Amino acid sequence: MKSPLKSKPLNNPGESLEYRRNDIALERVFLPLIVAILMFVWAAFEWYRWLHVIPPNPYITTVLALGVIMWAAVRMTRAFKEIKLINQGILSEKAVGQFLERLRADGAEVFHDIQGESFNLDHVVIHRTGVYVVETKSLKKPESGKTELFFNGKEVLKEGKPLPRNPVVQVSAASVWLRQLIEESSGRRVSVKGIVTFPGWYIRSNHNTPKNLVWVLNPKAIPSFISKQSEILAVEDVNLLKFHLGKYIRASKLF
Structure with missing residues (x-):
């Protein structure tokens, strides 16, 4: 199907910052969060097996899970700080853009x-x-x-x-x-x-x-x-x- 647009639209204020923020959120927040959740579920499952079914050793998975959770927490904390700064930059660029748009008149x-x-x-x-x-x-x-x-x-x-x-x-x-x-x-x-x-x-x-x-x-x-x-x-x-x-x-x- 052919696009109804004859040409690509122009950029909005702060558009590149929005792309950068989204990349950080995907790479350094959601990915570590998913990995951390999986490790937590794995460790919890091993503990369940150890307590109720068969006696495996859950200590190794617990140590791994704690290590991954700590790694994810550090990455996510840093990412949230950077996202906060980027959001501040986006809002500032949009505010400036609104003042400049007055010049169109x-x-x-x-x-x-x-x-x-x-x-x-x-x-x-x-x-x-x-x-x-x-x-x-x-x-x-x-x-x-x-x-x-x-x-x-x-x-x-x-x-x-x-x-x-x-x-x-x-x-x-x-x-x-x-x-x-x-x-x-x-x-x-x-x-x-x-x-x-x-x-x-x-x-x-x-x-x-x-x-x-x-x-x-x-x-x-x-x-x-x-x-x-x-x-x-x-x-x-x-x-x-x-x-x-x-x-x-x-x-x-x-x-």
Whole structure:
């Protein structure tokens, strides 16, 4: 039977994280759980035989069962922690995606979860004011105190200390990759601005200016920042870039 769809649908926010979460759940939660249950049933059966039917020695199976159950418990505990972090990331990406979707009313094209070779771009916005890569960072809030980050133009600081795995470097590399992809596919050379966003955090900075190649913003501020920039793309250019980027996403879609 032939699919009624002419082309694959585009990705949703956090889609690759959802695939990763499901893989972890299957491989490191359900599989160890099934093995642990089987070992428990085996040990219980041996004890039943020993008590009621014939006197086999259940100690070996009990030791094996306990070993497997402990192994499963360790793997499952680690998996649950990782799944919790991934779920937090999924929710953050979806929240950011909802803010970005508002830009469609202003003529923007918005894409989510674009796959690279060994990485992904959380969101891409093509607007009359330019092309933007948006990287979502889900950062836990403290129980009390300020939820404030400082962007000095090169890195993001929390309580005076730079965040690990500098997100500014990460989004800069993503911007270069997207610029090259657009140039190779459409023949158009356009500048790509990177945006790092932290849901739930207040960003303090004097470097979120038009001349900076990277901004660090709260998600709520992104639509207004993008809309207020000078227009550099015609509507035809937006549609052209939309076509080529959409074509790439559908070609690279795994499912």
